[in-house]
Amino acid sequence: MTAYLEAVGLVAPGLPAWEEARTIMAMQHPPAPQSPGCTPPQPQLLPANERRRAPLSVLMALQAAEDAMRRTSIAVADTPAVFASSDAAMAIIHRISSALAEPARIVSPTDFHNSVHNAAAGYWGIAARATQSATTLSAFDGTLAAGLRETFALLADGAPAVLLVLYDVPPPVPLYEKRPIETACGVALMLTGERVPGSVARLTLEEARAESTLTEPWLETLRRGNPAARALPLLSALARRSDQLIGLRAENGALLGIRIQCL
Amino acid sequence: MTRSPPLSISAWTATSALGRGRDAHARALIEGRSGLAQRQFETCTLDCWIGEVAGLGEPLGGALAPWDCRNHRLAQLALAQDDFAASVARARGRYGNSRIGVFMGTSTSGIHQAELAYRQREANRLPASFDHRRTSCTYSIADFVRTSLGLEGTSVAISTACSSSAKVFGSARRAMQAGFCDAALVGGVDSLCLTTLHGFHSLQLVSREACRPADAARDGISIGEAAGFVLLERGAAELALLGDGESSDAYHMSAPEPNGRGAAQAMCAALRRARLDPKQIDYVNLHGTATRANDAAEDKAVCSVLGADTPVSSTKGWTGHTLGAAGILEAVISLLCVERGLLPRSLNTRTLDPALRANVLRVSRTAPVDRVMSNSFGFGGSNCSLILGRP
Numbered sequence: 034m035t036a037y038l039e040a041v042g043l044v045a046p047g048l049p050a051w052e053e054a055r056t057i058m059a060m061q062h063p064p065a066p067q068s069p070g071c072t073p074p075q076p077q078l079l080p081a082n083e084r085r086r087a088p089l090s091v092l093m094a095l096q097a098a099e100d101a102m103r104r105t106s107i108a109v110a111d112t113p114a115v116f117a118s119s120d121a122a123m124a125i126i127h128r129i130s131s132a133l134a135e136p137a138r139i140v141s142p143t144d145f146h147n148s149v150h151n152a153a154a155g156y157w158g159i160a161a162r163a164t165q166s167a168t169t170l171s172a173f174d175g176t177l178a179a180g181l182r183e184t185f186a187l188l189a190d191g192a193p194a195v196l197l198v199l200y201d202v203p204p205p206v207p208l209y210e211k212r213p214i215e216t217a218c219g220v221a222l223m224l225t226g227e228r229v230p231g232s233v234a235r236l237t238l239e240e241a242r243a244e245s246t247l248t249e250p251w252l253e254t255l256r257r258g259n260p261a262a263r264a265l266p267l268l269s270a271l272a273r274r275s276d277q278l279i280g281l282r283a284e285n286g287a288l289l290g291i292r293i294q295c296l
Numbered sequence: 297m298t299r300s301p302p303l304s305i306s307a308w309t310a311t312s313a314l315g316r317g318r319d320a321h322a323r324a325l326i327e328g329r330s331g332l333a334q335r336q337f338e339t340c341t342l343d344c345w346i347g348e349v350a351g352l353g354e355p356l357g358g359a360l361a362p363w364d365c366r367n368h369r370l371a372q373l374a375l376a377q378d379d380f381a382a383s384v385a386r387a388r389g390r391y392g393n394s395r396i397g398v399f400m401g402t403s404t405s406g407i408h409q410a411e412l413a414y415r416q417r418e419a420n421r422l423p424a425s426f427d428h429r430r431t432s433c434t435y436s437i438a439d440f441v442r443t444s445l446g447l448e449g450t451s452v453a454i455s456t457a458c459s460s461s462a463k464v465f466g467s468a469r470r471a472m473q474a475g476f477c478d479a480a481l482v483g484g485v486d487s488l489c490l491t492t493l494h495g496f497h498s499l500q501l502v503s504r505e506a507c508r509p510a511d512a513a514r515d516g517i518s519i520g521e522a523a524g525f526v527l528l529e530r531g532a533a534e535l536a537l538l539g540d541g542e543s544s545d546a547y548h549m550s551a552p553e554p555n556g557r558g559a560a561q562a563m564c565a566a567l568r569r570a571r572l573d574p575k576q577i578d579y580v581n582l583h584g585t586a587t588r589a590n591d592a593a594e595d596k597a598v599c600s601v602l603g604a605d606t607p608v609s610s611t612k613g614w615t616g617h618t619l620g621a622a623g624i625l626e627a628v629i630s631l632l633c634v635e636r637g638l639l640p641r642s643l644n645t646r647t648l649d650p651a652l653r654a655n656v657l658r659v660s661r662t663a664p665v666d667r668v669m670s671n672s673f674g675f676g677g678s679n680c681s682l683i684l685g686r687p
Contacts, residue, residue, distance in 0.1 A: 034474065113542075120433060121455075126407065126491075130414035133490045145495030146550040146675055149403065150434050150455030155676025158546035164558060166542030167678065168463060171434040171453045179452045186470035207421050208410075211428035284435070285394075285448055 034185050037232040037296075039194070041271065042101030042221030044093055045255060045262060046071045050100050058252070058265075058272035065251040071217040078102075078160035086143055087156065088122040089217060094153035094200040095160065097219030102161075105223045106231050107194045112223075113165040113187055114196040116154040117180030119173050119260040120212060122147060123204035153200065165192075175284025176201075177263040181291070185238065188226040197222045199261035215258030220268070234271055234295050241280030241290025267293060302570075302687040303469055303480075304533030307383035309374060310524035310628035312615045313347030317377030322632050325640045328660065330614050332506040332518050337488045338408075342497055345506045347520025347616025348488060349373070360444060365406040365431035367487040368440045374485070374523035375444060383527055384445050387479055397477030398451035399468045400438040401461025401484030403620030403674075405453070406431045408489035437485050441525075449477050455620065457674030458583075459542075460484055461524065462623025462682055466540040468528055483525035486620035492519055499550060507586035507617070508644040509610035510595075510656045514586045520616025524624035526631075535631055536687040538667060539572065541565025545677025551589050552673060556597030559583075562679040563601045563669065570683045572667065574602045577683070579639055580654075581626045581670040584610020585617050586644075594671065595652040602669075609657040613643030623672040627682055630668035634685045637662050 041051045047066030048054035057063045073089055074096035084092070094116060102109060125148045132140055146152070151169035158167055166187075172179035177199055184197045202217040203209060225232065245266035247253040256265045263281060270277045274295045281289045309317055313331025314324040324331065332345045349370055356364040356372060375381045387396055413426035430436055438453040450471070454463050461484020468480035496502045496517060503516035528537060543565065545558035552559070567574060580602065583594055591610075598608060611629050618625050632638060641660040648656055667685035 119435065126410055129491050129495070130407075130410050133411050133494065134414040134417070138490070138494055140491070140494040140498045142495075142498040142550075145491075145498055148491065148495065149457040149675045151457055151674070151676040151678055152549070154456070154544070154678070155549050158544040158677055159548070162546050164544050164546050164561065166466075167456075167544045167676075168454060168467065168542075169456050169676075169678075170467075171455060172451065173429065173433065173435040173439070176435075179450070182450060182471065182474075182476050183452070183467060186467070186474040186476065189474045190470045207417060208428070211422060211426060212433070284439070284451055285442075287394075287450075 034189060034238045036185055036188050036224045036226060036236050037228050038222060038234040038236055039107060039225050039229055039231050040101040040105035040223040041268060042097040044074050044096045045218040046216050055272045058269045063249050063252060079156060088124050088147055089202045090118065090122040090200055091153045091156055093202055093217050093219035094198050095156060097200065097221040098157055098198050101221035101223050107223055109196060110162045111165060112194045112196050113192050114154060114157060114163060114167040114198065115180050115183045116167060116169040117176045117199045119171050119176045119201050121150045122152060123208050127205045127208055172284035174260050175282060176260045178281045178283035178289040181289060184224055188224060194223060194225045197224060199264055201259050201261045216255055218259040218262040220261050220264045232296050234293050237292040239278060239290040239292045241278055241288040243280050244282045244288060245279045267291065271295060302536035302538050303528045304531050305526055305535040306529050306533055307380050307527040308628055308631055309378035309380045310522060310625050311349060311374035311377060312522035312618060312625055313349055313520050314615055318632055321629060322636055324614065325638055330506060330643055332616050337493060340490055340493050342493055343504055344502050345518045346488065347518060349521050362427060363430050363440045365409045367406045367437060367485055370487050370521060370523045371437065371441055371485045372444060374525060380525055381445060384481060387527060391478045393447055394449040395478040396447050397449050397468060397471050397480045398438050398442045398447055399454060399464040399480055399482045400441055401454045401464045401620050401623055402437045403455060403457050403460055403486050404489050404492055405434045405437050407491050411490050456678040457676060458619050458622050459672040459674035459678040459680040460620040460623060462672035462680035463542060465537055465682055466542055469540060480528040481525060482528060484621040484624040485523040486618055487521040492619060501587055506644050507612055509584040509586040509612050510591055510642050510649055510652055511645045512647045512649040514591060516587055517585045518616040520618040522615060522618035522621040522625040524621060524628045535634060538685055539566040539570025539683035541569060541681045543679045547677050550675050552593040554593050556593040558677055558679045559594055559597035559673060560601050562681040563597060566681040566683050572683065577602055577606055577667055577669045578665045579633055579668045580606055580608040581630045581668060582608050582610040583671040583673045584612050586612055595654050598654045604653045605655055607639055607657050608654045609640055609642040611640055623680065626670045627684055630670045630684045633665045633668050637664050639663055
């Protein structure tokens with residue numbers, strides 16, 4: 034199966050947007066960020082009041098999508114979307130579970146509607162007026178592979194383009210100890226079934242023999258520390274314009290292989 | 297949109313407050329017996345009716361012990377009905393362990409485990425016994441079902457609130473078409489928890505009585521729990537997935553678009569996929585949550601797409617709103633309607649809302665049913681419509 038990458042969006046510590054990330058990741062020794070943290074992005078897609086209340090997971094997803102939107106020529110309003118996140122907004126689960134452990138058990142209505150795994154997809158639909166199907170899925174550390182399968186399957190089913198958005202963020206203490214996602218990361222990939230004028234790479238599913246890693250230690254740490262950042266080897270190949278076979282570990286331990294050919 | 301041949305349904309089951317398996321559900325529908333009761337779940341003291349599944353007190357044992365939580369007990373109980381696990385075992389023989397995909401819908405998965413763990417925090421640490429990966433995270437239900445049935449192929453959890461376990465049908469169909477698997481186990485599990493009971497209360501969407509879909513005085517949902525599973529294969533069978541359609545409201549996080557635009561879009565997509573004319577739908581199992589907004593918007597969508605004659609009803613008055621499991625539970629009820637020629641009435645509808653135009657069934661009846669449309673809509677404006685029946 035083949036798809037074409039038309040636009041990329043990215044937000045992660047040290048990689049504030051795809052334009053900068055492309056330059057950084059193309060370097061021989063990409064400079065590590067000063068701080069491992071990530072200031073919450075402020076996606077302009079969201080109205081100010083929602084930007085203030087939305088959980089970091091939603092901000093990361095929408096920031097990545099917005100970054101991809103800057104470059105895409107595809108009409109996002111008519112494009113189905115796949116949102117893929119292992120754990121979405123664990124900060125909300127933390128707040129609600131904490132409230133439920135108190136005698137008064139007062140759950141905030143805003144927290145409750147933000148607690149659904151598909152909150153980011155909901156905000157995206159409203160912001161981008163995107164009325165096509167939006168799926169939100171999870172496959173723990175194999176979430177990227179599951180998201181790519183769903184995206185390729187939608188394209189094979191006839192969708193001209195699909196927006197894939199990957200995002201995960203560190204949970205607060207005490208959940209962090211149980212699910213140590215180290216950093217926040219959002220990645221957006223606009224994929225098309227046919228080559229279009231803006232295509233930047235051809236992606237073909239193939240058998241892979243090994244999981245791809247990154248040679249730069251801080252990028253490899255980032256890749257390992259967040260299920261969404263497992264997309265970095267693909268993005269690094271694109272930044273370096275290097276044709277490669279990328280191996281991604283799926284949820285069942287198998288490998289999903291993607292051959293990237295830069296156009 | 298490409299036309300894909302109907303996928304055969306070779307095994308199917310559901311467990312809800314109506315009972316365990318298909319016969320229990322059919323009996324309750326025929327006898328007019330609701331599964332809702334005014335009772336309290338766990339330590340919850342809210343005054344409401346719930347659709348609780350009996351018999352979830354027994355922990356999972358043996359190799360499944362590390363996965364023990366209410367959600368997985370419910371899943372395991374449901375897998376044991378209607379020869380379902382045995383049917384999957386036979387399918388493993390036909391396709392191999394790694395070629396049957398698992399697509400599970402859930403909204404809250406094992407979140408109740410997190411609620412319990414937070415009560416046991418010491419020095420801001422969760423108890424060592426709390427296993428986020430196996431018993432609480434969104435994906436855990438897919439991983440559990442895969443493990444319980446000995447499947448090693450691809451697996452995924454779809455979590456789009458109350459449309460989750462309807463959308464698994466579309467994902468599974470596409471994955472089979474794309475060659476990621478040769479058969480698919482689709483389903484969904486959502487169990488009672490404090491998050492949804494208190495959360496829906498905070499939005500003032502829970503009724504104090506048993507929910508009354510389509511009633512003039514309806515005032516909210518009753519929360520239930522359920523698990524359901526369907527085995528999808530290529531080839532011919534008596535029952536099939538005929539069509540699926542999905543859309544997004546792009547309107548509001550927790551309220552439907554008032555004109556039912558997104559709902560109608562999903563229903564039209566399902567009809568196109570199935571290559572069916574609106575007149576060929578014999579019955580619509582509504583999402584019908586019994587909130588003011590949902591039932592009004594869905595009525596507009598149904599009437600705009602199918603007209604006002606097609607018999608429709610919500611079965612939430614029987615089972616409660618089982619949230620992430622509603623899609624699969626109502627898909628199974630829809631299949632029962634076809635298999636046994638049932639048209640279930642809108643239970644608890646005392647005075648039909650005069651503003652609704654659709655043909656809401658006030659009396660259950662038996663009649664030949666060949667094709668049923670089942671609607672599921674969720675927070676975030678996530679809509680899915682399925683068409684199930686005889687190919």
